[in-house]
Amino acid sequence: MNKKLLLATLALLPSGLFAQSVWTLRSCIEYGMKNNRNNVIYDNEKKAADAQAKEALAAYLPSVSLNGSLDDNLKVQETVIPAGIFGPDDIRVAFTKKFNSNGSAQLDQTIYDQSLIVGLKANKYNVQQATLNQKKSEETIIYNITNAYYQIFIYREQLGMLKSNQEKYRQQMDVTAQRVNKGTVLQKELDKVTVDYNNAVSQIAVAESNITLSENQLKYEMGYPIKDRILVDSNAAEGNLRVVAPALAEDKNFSVYNRTDYQLSQVNASLLDIDQRRIKAGIYPRLTAYARYGAIGFGDKLNQSFSTMSTYSAIGLKLSFPLLDFFKRNAQYNQAKYKHLNAVEKLKLDEGKYELEYENARTKTMKEQSNVENNRRNIDLAQSVFEVTNLQYEKGTTDMTDWLNAQNSVKEAQNNYLNSLYNLILARLELEKTAGTLKTFYTAL
Structure with a gap:
């Protein structure tokens, strides 16, 4: 009686109490934004930049x-x-x-100290630099988590296809074994399909291992405990592909100023310019x-x-009033001047480099989008050929070799599709990265 009462009580409890939370891509990134250890490092760098600004200001305050x-x-x-x-x-x-x-x-x-006055202007750029480094860290977290998340999705898709193929081999083994027993086919026919069945078993074990490795990689990028279990929502992953791989008929209106790397280079050039002017100001009393x-x-x-x-x-x-340090100061000034000139030239080089990276990423994304669509159609075509061949084999109008070739064509089409799908995800991520829109991609999930 007590056992029945306990079972009835458990049945009335919310099922959510026993279910582990399922992670979407957005929730993984949100967790990573809070728990990835790089955030602590760059947050400390920002605090150090604030303290550096106060230190520079203190040089113009009274000292006792x-x-x-x-x-x-x-x-x-x-x-x-x-x-x-x-x-x-x-x-x-x-x-x-x-x-x-x-x-x-x-x-x-x-x-009055002109070099101090000029140096104070660097405070703003030091804080900007720390803020941009923090932003770049967040973009890296988004990129790495998305990559690991979709690796899990791809390996799960592969695992599902492998199990489906394994089941086909198993069914064919049963049918062929009956025919061998009846003496209508030779043992070698059964051996052929058994070999492919065993290969499918090995491939399934590898795919399961790859899923575990990808989950561990995802945990690492999130700052999630490695030993704790994590459940990734495959349905949500498939739905997010509409965000990751939309039609690319329209350009994203690329602007190099959206790139965090470019903004950091701008800040660095400004800091070098201030350093140059600070050294020059040392001539004043x-x-x-x-x-x-x-x-x-x-x-x-x-x-x-x-x-x-x-x-x-x-x-x-x-x-x-400094008098006899002209040669030393002039040498320091020239060093700072040429560093600043090189930083300005690097900015110009970066403009062309980042635009090239974006155009290449966009071209590759469109190419991979086309490959995914073609390979998806090839799966349907290979599956159609296999069904016809399977029917012919059942009627005895073809042999096991043709049946295995047709099934191998299905496997090859599946592998090509999964490879092109993952390449599309990587290309799309690279496109977001080169466009400087990874955070926009994240907020759109």
Whole structure:
């Protein structure tokens, strides 16, 4: 009675309590965006860039320093007052005592430093660079997760086809075995189909292993625990192919400025330009204001050097004008100038390079799209030929060799279709990458 009650209670519970969540491509990418370890690295780089900006700004803010000293003059230094000033003989005088202490606080404020002013402009670009590196990391995560996700889909499709073929071989083995027993066909006919059946078993084992390896790769790209199970939604994967492989009649209006790589090169060129101008600004004088307050004491005993301390203070301006560092600064400036010129030239090269990559990716995607459609039709055609051959074999008008050739043609058409389908997925991903639209692709899922 208790057992029946327990079973009835379990039947009333929501089935979702026992079902493991199924992962779509979008949910895999969402998880990867949060858990891939690269995100932590680039997030830390962005924080470091923010701290670097504050450090550069601090050079133009007031700074306070505290200084203190305590001297024990083991032998007090004496100076000489020449004869004739206070008497006919030289006079030896000590202007300090055995102990002397000194403490001071000084505030320094930069009033004008052109190189610092120019250098502050780099803060904006340092932050941009860190942000773009973070964006590039996200694009890499999208690309790698999508690739691994569709590898699982392709291997599952392959596994389904292999099992279907295996079942055909098994059925044919049963039929042929009966004919061998009746003596209407030779044993070698059964051996032929048995060989292909065993090959199908081996191929199924390889496909199952490939699925496991692809799932592990997907987990790694997501930052998902390797030992935990993950269920990929094959139906959703097949539906997403409409997003991955749409008709490409229209151009995507390619713009090189959408490429994160190009934006990073622009930022790098700007930083090199600022570095060049900062070095050049080193020729200008630096003006600094300061205020100092302190106390000094002397005594024959240690405690006297503190009890007799007297205070002092001062304010002033310091002007620093570099004169003899022209050759060093000029060499540094020329290095920075040529680095900047090379960065500008690299930008021009990148414009042509990225446009070429996009056009090649677009051409390859359209080609692979055509290949998928042709290979899909070839499967139907090969299957039609096989059905006719199978019927002929059942009626005894053809032999096992023709039957196996027809079935092998089906397998070849299936393999060609799966290869072209995966190539189309890779080409489409490459197209999104070269167009700089991987995040747009992700949000459209």
